[in-house]
Amino acid sequence: YYPEHGFNNIPEWAVTDGYLMYLRGNAEMLIDGRTIAEDDPIPLAEGWNMKAYYPNEPIDAVVALALIADRLEIAKDVLGHFYIPEFEFSNIGDMITGQGYQFKVVEQLDLVYNIGERLATAPEPSKVMEHFITPSVGGKNLSILAIASEEFVGWEVGVFTEGEVLIGSGFVNSDGIAGIAAWEDNPFTDQVDGAVSGDILQFRIWNGNQEFDSRIEPMTGENIWTPDGLLIGHIFAESTVPVEFGIHNSYPNPFNSQVRLSYGLTDNTEMAMHIFDVRGRLVTTLAKGEYKAGNHQIFWNASQVTSGLYFAQLEAAGQTATIKLMLVK
DSSP, X not given: OBGGGTBOOOOSOOTTBOOOOOOSSOOOOOOOOOOOOTTOOEEEOSEEEEEXXXXXXXXXXXXXXXXXXXXXXXXXXXXXOXXXXXXXXXXXXXXXXXXXXXXXXXXXXXXXOOOSOOOSSOOOOOOOOSSSOOOXXXXXXXXXXXXXXXXXXXXXXXXXXXXXXXXXXXXXXXXXXXXXXXXXXXXXXXXXXXXXXXXXXXXXXXXXXXXXEEEEEEEESOSBOOTXXXXXXXXXXXXXXXXXXXXXXXXXXXXXXXXXXXXXXSSSEEEEEEEEETTSOEEEEEEXXXXXXXXXXXXXXXXXXXXXXXXXXXXXXXXXXXXXXXXXX
8 A cells, every 4th residue: 555656455454464564754553443362363374474463462472473383484573573483593572462473384374372371481681782783674674593603692793785784783692693684775765775685795793892704604595685585504703813914905995985994913912093195194093002913894984074095004013004095975
């Protein structure tokens, strides 16, 4: 239903179904009708379904969907949180009355919500992202289950397109798993804020102090964005021991607002990263202090300076490395 163009091909409101709506602002919808029994069966077709949640109280997704867990591949809420029974992972938390949920099942069946039990232990509390700020929700998403080693517990994971657009983020929980929704580009805005089919995915992790390139070795799916796709794999940090000291990469370059600099330090040392203009004048200092040996990344937001040629200079332990940057606006 597209009000602006007076178009509708939704034949009727089906009480068993869920509906996806895109709003320009906050709103409240009032629905008048009869009460539906919490355990009324809801027919599910093989594959994807979007269905209503009947119970009048919140129930954790793991409990609510227990009766179909053996035939459920994945369940998702409108925020991109998901439950995968095979891996005993869920970040949906409580299912909420009045919301619709997506279910992908391996065969045709009836969904009956399990309302007779509660979780013996409380689910792990959600965490507010500090570094990779979760992008705005919109449209379809790719579900990513990233399995990490114990050392990454509590670290943040960011998912990017090759165009450096952050499309999803999450954190590694106490079980060493991060569940992430990677969002598509919103067609209702002019800004590129998400992925399109075929985009190659890039990953970074943040330990609370430093950011590292990372990669996922897929067990299921590929490192390519697909709508309602699923990527499951082990996530690894790129080697933290650089081949050599220096600034190894700048991306993109030329750039029009922000550039990412990847650099390496062979030892724990005092370092500084400066930006100079073509006349050798200091424009800004991006970083200065004690840093550990390893691969690092840093961003320069050049929105406040004019177009032209600039130089990034890394100084550490008596060594210097310089790279050219071309800013084009």
